[in-house]
Amino acid sequence: MIHYYSNVEGADMRSHRLRNWVSGAALAVFSSIAPQVVKAYPVDCAILLCLAGGWPASAECAHARAVFIRRITPWPIEPPLQIWRCPMGVADRAPLQSVPPTILQASGLPGLDPSDLIRVNAESGSADIDISGIEFDFVRSIRVWDVRHYSHRERGEDGDCEERFSMRLGTYGAQGDFAWHPATPSAAPTWVLPSRSCSWGSTRRGVGVEWEDHEGNHGFEWVSY
Structure with missing residues (x-):
């Protein structure tokens, strides 16, 4: 969706x-x-x-x-x-x-x-x-979030919270050149990771893109898979 x-x-x-x-x-x-x-x-x-x-x-x-x-x-x-x-x-x-x-x-x-x-x-x-x-x-406002896997849930008998992720961020350089960089959950906006709570107990996988037009209006799309 x-x-x-x-x-x-x-x-x-x-x-x-x-x-x-x-x-x-x-x-x-x-x-x-x-x-x-x-x-x-x-x-x-x-x-x-x-x-x-x-x-x-x-x-x-x-x-x-x-x-x-x-x-x-x-x-x-x-x-x-x-x-x-x-x-x-x-x-x-x-x-x-x-x-x-x-x-x-x-x-x-x-x-x-x-x-x-x-x-x-x-x-x-x-x-x-x-x-x-x-x-x-x-x-340069265009950013591509590739979340190959994200989870944060209780694991083990002690109920410790464990956050696991595999993410990268695609950005554009000064002349429109595109490159991928490692990304962490703390850098992701909420439309990429709606929650990082241990009690959320869900996984997340998908790709999203965000942008601003020439007046600074912001938009995004997220594709789950």
């Missing part, structure tokens, strides 16, 4: 620049796509834009979100956003009609010049532009 939660918080903590980014990025990432082949746009470009815009209601964003979640559904577990598959560092502008309108509607504001996006030398596994600025913090 998949559970979804979205929390709205602190939009005023993001600058006007963050709101402008989505429109400008839409021009950049779709600039190599001709109008007649719009439906063939890379899904990771749609994930990038729809995630930034808070997953607005549209067929394109619904598909992008489904792919985003499917990638963390075992097995195998993949990075939910594979930004290296989205050609962002392109030189020419795209006509607005080449961009799926429902994705552009996620932005709300027109026009940051794509030339403002600085090109960098790309390596496999990272974005082909510099995404280290705060306008791309929503990429």
Whole structure:
């Protein structure tokens, strides 16, 4: 069963620049796509834009979100956003009609010049532009929790509590590169581990992903298996 939660918080903590980014990025990432082949746009470009815009209601964003979640559904577990598959560092502008309108509607504001996006030398596994600025913090907000096993219960005649776990956390680096790290129960949010009480007496196994959009709104999904 998949559970979804979205929390709205602190939009005023993001600058006007963050709101402008989505429109400008839409021009950049779709600039190599001709109008007649719009439906063939890379899904990771749609994930990038729809995630930034808070997953607005549209067929394109619904598909992008489904792919985003499917990638963390075992097995195998993949990075939910594979930004290296989205050609962002392109030189020419795209006509607005080449961009799926429902994705552009996620932005709300027109026009940051794509030339403002600085090109960098790309390596496999990272974005082909510099995404280290705060306008791309929503990429680095994505965290994947892989709980292969968790239990905390009484064991033995003395009734001692024993916590057992096998967990890892997937995070994104400054340029969108994805990596796994060891994780402990104390670092996990409550939507990952609802309780660490010895009396809880249950086991937990699953994969979850959390994110923030470009305004800082938080959401997550958990997939038990």
